Amino acid sequence: MTLIKNPNDIGTTNISGIIGTSLNIAVVGGGIGGLVSAYLLAKAGARVTVYEASDQLGGLGTFFQYRNVYLERFYHCMLPSDRHLLGVLRELGLEDEIYWKETSFGFMRDGQLYGLNTPLELLRFSPLSFVDRIRVGLTGLWGSVCSSDGLDDVTCVEWLSKISGHRAFETFWKPMLQAKFGDRYHEVPALWFWTRVNREKGGGKKECKGYIRGGYRRIIAALVEAIEARGGTIRLQTPMEKLDLTEDGRPTVHVAQENPHVYDRVVVTTPIFALRKAMADGQLASVAEQIDAGIDMQGVVNAVFTLRRGFTKHYWVATIDEEIPFQGIVESTTLLEKTDTAGMHLIYLMNYVHRTDLRFHQSDAEILDAYMVGLKRLFPDLVDEDVIDRFVFRSPFVEPIYTTGYQRRKPPTTLLPGKLYLATTTQVYPVVTSWDGAAGLAHRVIDELLSQV
Template sequence: MASSSATPALAGSSPQPDNKGVQPRTVAIIGGGIAGLVCALRLAEAGRQVTLIEATDQLGGLGGTSDHDGRTFEKFYHCMLPTDGPLLDLLSDLGLRDEVYWKPTTFGYASGATIFPLNKALDLLKFAPLGFADRIRVGLTGLQGRRISSEGLDDITAVEWLTKLSGRKAFEVFWKPMLQAKFGDRYEAVPALWFWSRFNREKGDKKGEVKGYIRGGYRRIAEIIGNRITSLGGSVRLRERMVMLDLDRAGRPLVVTSRGEASYDQVVITTPWQGIDRTLGANLRRALPPLDMNIDYQGVTNCLLFLRRPLSPHYWVATPESTYPFDGVIETSNLTEETDRGARHVVYLTKYMHRDDPRFREDEDLLSIEWWVALKKLFPDLRDQDLERRQVFRAPFVEPLYTTGYNGRRPPEELVAGRVFLSNTAQVYPTVTSWNGSVTQAIKTLEHVLVNC
């Protein structure tokens, strides 16, 4: 049994090994994203014999990278916020906290041919797409959203809540496009609690919004954790596809992969349930309690641009109008330092869409051309010679499609008593889906794993 001090240690310092002359328990971690990395690291530090299994050739999940001009860049944009306590605590434990740098960032909203800054009260008062009274109500909504209790917000939709606070016109013009940008045609079911969490994660201080990035990029975090796992005697196995997850005759998790099979004392699943569900064997299916695992996900398509010139001073420009095939222009070079990106400007054009959407399967070359043409309409002085390179990346399982009452359907951390555990993005609700959210969930799951020693 783990000592009573092990659980608090998870958030910051490492759990203390509890090997007392006995053979360490074997644990398989399915998935090498940040949740899998944290679970594997903490369990290895606690004396478990850990095997981390990842289907791709990289650790980090959505923090995966692509190479360009001798540097690595995230396929999907990432940043940190000062409120990301669990992630920042992890970086402190890895000796990386001082490698995070912070910069003020701004937000813009594209309407017609104009990009309106929306960062201060005065900016909102000048926001022409809304009438003056509606601008006031939107501003008050932001203040109320940060101050009111979250009680009852899981049971009403964000549409209802925001409409009540801001009014129908302000909702249609301002809030609805942002919900649609994230959830597409599923936006009407999203609970108000999800939006409330965003208000409270992204709140800035009196000086405005500040975001952070780590020197060397997110790949550095994943590599350091991976190296620490192996230094503690763990095994990190890449390019290994899951074939079946079951229970053997002794009730121990049986993991069958493209390289063979083995039984473990415990297994922690960190991948989306859709991917693991098709691999479940009959014994494990019978052992699972009644679960609502029919949680769908929104996917994302990103077009990564390397430019020879900047576009705007904003980190993020929302593009909610149907004129644009993407929903946001994220200029990460307004956050990152030149030592991390070189003498270029890095822009992500992003569109959240379901994996069944025909646009999710659109030819990458055609998509990148279409999106480039649309970007030049937003920035008319942009020229083809300003483009250094463009790449398209897709991920099918990014944001769970939440519905009201989700707290009652949230998957548990322990699926089979003492044997099979879960730590994935379907559980982070109402915390915003992010690396910080995944670290937070990993800590919760580990409390269940470590008590079953």
């Protein structure tokens, strides 16, 4: 049976109790993809156990307590086009807790801040010639109306240079691609750019973003409550050490100091590097070969600053000057209500670097000192007394480093029919890596699993 004909119909299809006989299913990984997978399985009547290696659920949506509120370690927001995530929140009764605001984008070059949200602002963007400004504007317009056919086999460099021109690419597009993918920017398919353009605008003329009262922690808590209410079990600080099969072919999850746990099905949502290692020695070694070993992922070093004042009116500002140690500023206070930030101004400073990069392994103090110098360079009137608190968080696996033809290379959702399934960040493409993309992938994978029951 196929439960969902249209993958966009997340949260609208009723799968409650669809499994006639209760299956015992493990979900490895407690990020948003794992939690949505477990929720859908529990709703369908399965007995679900979630294994999470860390002491907190949520993946990149983990949080920390700050005064009387909880702040995300890595910035998050919703878009009106996030139908998969919004559908889940609707089912959980959280839709009315979302608030929406009009937001904007800024671009800093040579210490000068430019707004780039309207045709008039683009026409005032002096780093580009008048002709190049027109071509950049037409690039965005064309990206929102053209077909995506063939864009997975063309690089952003080729596609954007052709439409915007070489000078505009070097000045405008290249620095932002480098900020996201480092020296691998030249391999990224144009389909990645096309998808991002269409997600951000979502068919509307003005940029709009949303947030949930109380933070993303509320989404995690609601999913946990829904899973446990249906008999599910969630195990924290329980990393999977090995994934194998019994002699009669049933999947087993091995954790430290415990006998192997035997299941009818296993859904893995953790990074594929850990999965390949877990399957390396055993009956699933040949299955691991279905996962392209050449797929790599970009990491991030992220600083969270609470301040007495804000800097700009923009939610997100690209900071592309070479001497600045971070590539972007997310001024969350332009979106979040003061009740969600303990009354403070909140900014995120992110630096997307590979986990092998020396910058990923700097001490917190080194990172914070460098970021502070960078902020003062961009905003000379900033003084130390403006900063209340500073925190550093890292993640080695944020987003795949895409290459042309990635759609053909990404791992399959079914690794072993009727036994082993995969729902990871490496499979979300061409959809933008986000909680919405993870929720949509989870629904598609669980639909596939249930169709094989």
